[in-house]
Amino acid sequence: MIHLKSEEEIELIRQSSLLVGKTLAEVARVIGPGITTKALDKVAEEFILDHGAKPGFKGYHGFPATLCVSVNEVVVHGIPSHRELKDGDIVSVDCGVVMNGYYGDSAFTFAVGEVDAKVVALVETTRQSLEQALEKAVAGNRIGDIGYAVQSFVEARGYSVVRDLVGHGLGRNLHEAPEVPNYGRRGTGARLQPGLVIAIEPMINLGTKSVVQERDGWTIRTADRLPSAHFEHDVVVRQGQAEVLSTFEFIDEVLKSRN
Ligand code: MG
Numbered sequence: 001m002i003h004l005k006s007e008e009e010i011e012l013i014r015q016s017s018l019l020v021g022k023t024l025a026e027v028a029r030v031i032g033p034g035i036t037t038k039a040l041d042k043v044a045e046e047f048i049l050d051h052g053a054k055p056g057f058k059g060y061h062g063f064p065a066t067l068c069v070s071v072n073e074v075v076v077h078g079i080p081s082h083r084e085l086k087d088g089d090i091v092s093v094d095c096g097v098v099m100n101g102y103y104g105d106s107a108f109t110f111a112v113g114e115v116d117a118k119v120v121a122l123v124e125t126t127r128q129s130l131e132q133a134l135e136k137a138v139a140g141n142r143i144g145d146i147g148y149a150v151q152s153f154v155e156a157r158g159y160s161v162v163r164d165l166v167g168h169g170l171g172r173n174l175h176e177a178p179e180v181p182n183y184g185r186r187g188t189g190a191r192l193q194p195g196l197v198i199a200i201e202p203m204i205n206l207g208t209k210s211v212v213q214e215r216d217g218w219t220i221r222t223a224d225r226l227p228s229a230h231f232e233h234d235v236v237v238r239q240g241q242a243e244v245l246s247t248f249e250f251i252d253e254v255l256k257s258r259n
């Protein structure tokens with residue numbers, strides 16, 4: 001069942017989503033060659049706890065960490081570890097928090113050092129595909145319009161869309177109805193209504209769309225081990241224009257100051 005949110009609920013989701021954006025900016029400050037993915041997780045967890053919230057992923061179906069840190073061919077759900085990042089890696093960092101009973105959930109793909117131009121283009125196209133999707137998250141459209149926007153944009157540029165994992169509704173639960181696929185047909189699926197809060201999160205691959213799960217029960221990687229990128233925003237469907245509740249503003253500021 002789809003639960004449309006009141007303005008009071010939207011405000012609480014906004015606060016949680018904002019904290020996720022600030023947490024990812026803390027990750028942006030320290031990410032680089034030589035740091036372990038576990039060290040990134042520690043930075044995020046401490047920042048979230050210091051701000052009166054709780055990590056949204058830790059303990060969710062038994063997930064062991066605050067962040068999902070997914071390097072190169074890992075699409076999503078990478079478990080932080082003692083692996084050191086190295087020059088040329090791309091890293092999807094996905095973060096959730098829960099505060100005052102409501103979740104925020106957002107992800108950003110970082111480039112570590114000098115990344116191959118082909119892979120940089122994948123990352124940039126994935127971020128742009130999220131922008132394309134946001135434009136369709138308006139009242140009167142359908143879920144399929146969002147997926148179509150992502151799919152048509154990235155496939156025209158030679159990339160593929162992961163089918164096995166999708167975006168989702170968001171609120172008192174991390175994952176609520178409806179599912180929000182990154183592929184689809186225009187004019188199909190549930191009608192978008194004002195007050196619907198969804199996480200839109202394109203997962204785009206350089207090669208095949210096929211993915212496999214590693215034996216740890218979490219890590220999802222591309223079947224051909226080519227890189228994958230991932231960006232995620234929380235948005236509320238409005239009349240005329242979607243309102244984005246999460247933000248990359250703090251991340252972009254940090255990355256700009258580090259260049
Ligand atoms: Mg997420």
Ligand code: MG
Binds near residue numbers: 105167168199201232
């Ligand atoms: Mg999500």
